[in-house]
Amino acid sequence: MLTKTEERYLKAIYKINELWPSLVSTNALAHKVRTSAASVTDMIKKLAAKELVFYEPYKGVRLSAQGVAIATQLVRKHRLWETFLVQKLDFEWSEVHEIAQHLEHIPSEKLVQQLDRFLDYPKFDPHGDPIPNAEGKFTLREQLLLSRLEVGQSGTLVRVKSQQNDFLRHLDKLQISMGCTIHILERENYDQSMLIQIDNHHTVMLSKQISIMLFVRPA
Amino acid sequence: MLTKTEERYLKAIYKINELWPSLVSTNALAHKVRTSAASVTDMIKKLAAKELVFYEPYKGVRLSAQGVAIATQLVRKHRLWETFLVQKLDFEWSEVHEIAQHLEHIPSEKLVQQLDRFLDYPKFDPHGDPIPNAEGKFTLREQLLLSRLEVGQSGTLVRVKSQQNDFLRHLDKLQISMGCTIHILERENYDQSMLIQIDNHHTVMLSKQISIMLFVRPA
DNA sequence: AAATTTATTTAGATTCATCTAAATATTTTT
DNA sequence: AAAAATATTTAGATGAATCTAAATAAATTT
Ligand SMILES: [Mn+2]
Ligand SMILES: [Mn+2]
Ligand SMILES: [Mn+2]
Ligand SMILES: [Mn+2]
Secondary structure, three states: OOOHHHHHHHHHHHHHHHHOOOOEOHHHHHHHOOOOHHHHHHHHHHHHHOOOEEEEOOOEEEEOHHHHHHHHHHHHHHHHHHHHHHHOOOOOOOOHHHHHHHHOOOOOHHHHHHHHHHOOOOOEOOOOOEOOOOOOOOOOOOOEEHHHOOOOOEEEEEEEOOOOHHHHHHHHHOOOOOOOEEEEEEEOOOOOOEEEEEOOOEEEEEOHHHHOOEEEEEO | OOOHHHHHHHHHHHHHHHHOOOOEOHHHHHHHOOOOHHHHHHHHHHHHHOOOEEEEOOOEEEEOHHHHHHHHHHHHHHHHHHHHHHHOOOOOOOOHHHHHHHHOOOOOHHHHHHHHHHOOOOOEOOOOOEOOOOOOOOOOOOOEEHHHOOOOOEEEEEEEOOOOHHHHHHHHHOOOOOOOEEEEEEEOOOOOOEEEEEOOOEEEEEOHHHHOOEEEEEO
């Protein structure tokens, strides 16, 4: 049995790897789990001893097949719980990440299995992230960054890149929600901000900072 | 914020007190949380320092008002989660206690609140235990031990006294379930076992060991 | 290629929850 | 009331996860 902390590290390595597919550095991991590099070195050794990661001193760390499997199950649990909180308990998408961080560590195969069934095997969580199935498999939808769309094009919001409370609440304020249609009206070359129209309705100005956090399926 | 361990101790004191309303001894508590008396003494001091318990060395410990409030909320969460697992996720009543032991420590006022609402404010959990409301209030139903019923009397099963997996599965095997009607057919004076009829249907022999674990509402 | 900067590891300390063994207090028995 | 048994506390140690500071390795700059 793994401790909650060991699980946290495994998932952190997995998530860093998602964005940057190579050896994960001690510092990157330390930043991700909000601890010191020294603590990371300790934990990495522990995980390596359990053969959940491959570790080369000074070079970095990567998950073993078993490590990937565990991390994937954690991601699965996390996203299922988020889906549950939004769909069944009427939580906002900005509130669920933090609670799911706790729930994902509840042990019980059957619990995940039944939760998945109860939710009718959802494929994506409230932030558009894919939910791995019991075997750890999931599919990615066609998606590209909103910032890549040209003037005149439009797309459907299918995924957000951050789970940060304040970011999601900001989207709420702009009335940007999952599945909405975004049409590019104008583009400022200087700072790459864009004027967009949402659901053929209201128009808002989006900074580059935000447009690079939104994934759309082009229309 | 309390650690999971501190919460466990508070709830343990609460539960011991439910059965035996007086100062809780170090040993009783040690037995309940499955640890050594020495560890209990340490933890008690910690809780006393936080004013969650009153502690007199060599005499025992009892919860402060704040301690009671916290313990009650834990019991509330535990029983709500058990109810959720049985009613929504199709778990057996024999499976839920262990999982709820974990879920009860998930922090979030809103989570409990919404869960309660989702379940439509249940008053009792799958084992017939009362669920405290958000203010910590709950009502006890009229109930007495099955072992107190006389031959000829009958009652409805409203509560079981143990959550042990093997005990509950044994009841399953005997087809004794919450809400069933139990009619006393015979009573053996020697070992206080009883022959009972369930739901006017099948008859089984019940040992004293079991009949003192079942609460019924007399018909 | 040497010097400097940055990243990583090691060493040593701290806190939490636990343990065993020893000391002490309380309760029960004789 | 003394002795014996039991319960509780204290003392000292351990493992997990963390920290800071120092040592060392690797990468970058000059
Ligand atoms: Mn999340
Ligand atoms: Mn998510
Ligand atoms: Mn229970
Ligand atoms: Mn219960």
